[in-house]
Amino acid sequence: MVDSVLGVENYLSIMKMKRGRAGIAYEDTELGEGGTAERGCTVEVEYSLFLNRGGQVQKDTHYTFHIGERRVIAGLESGVEGMRAGGKRRIRVGPHLAYGENGVPATIPANGVLEFRVTLLSVQSNESASE
Structure with missing residues (x-):
């Protein structure tokens, strides 16, 4: 477990994140x-x-989903922002932006760190939605 600021920065550097x-x-x-x-x-x-930890x-x-409506966990929503359609991104999300101390029984442990591998298929802006 990475437990210091320096440790986190080293981890991100090693993982190219x-x-x-x-x-x-x-x-x-x-x-x-x-x-x-x-x-x-x-x-x-x-x-x-x-x-x-695998799995x-x-x-x-x-x-x-609509960015800003909070229909997905905060970490996924934040992680998708800034992507361009057609792009692929690996997003690492700490428990405070995922399922926290509760986790999801039988699926995600309490305080679980998640990794999403996302492909952004399409983006529709407010302007094009209202036309």
Whole structure:
């Protein structure tokens, strides 16, 4: 477990991850060329979810959500912001932005650290939604 600021920075450096908004860490594995995901946009993603200590929880899950409506865990929402359609990103989410002390019984342990592997399939901005 990484338990110091220096330890976290070293871990991120070794894993080639950047520190994102709200304390997430991410690595763009493929940059997209489409629209940019930002607050107010509706995004369609495909993701696989892994536990920090190994083990896949979900695979190739499609989901559409509106950034800012809090319909997904905060870490995933923050992690998708700034991506461009067609891009792929690995997002590491601490428990404070996921399921916290409760976890999800039989799936995600209490204080579980999660890793999402996300492909941003599409972005629809507010302007195009209202036209």
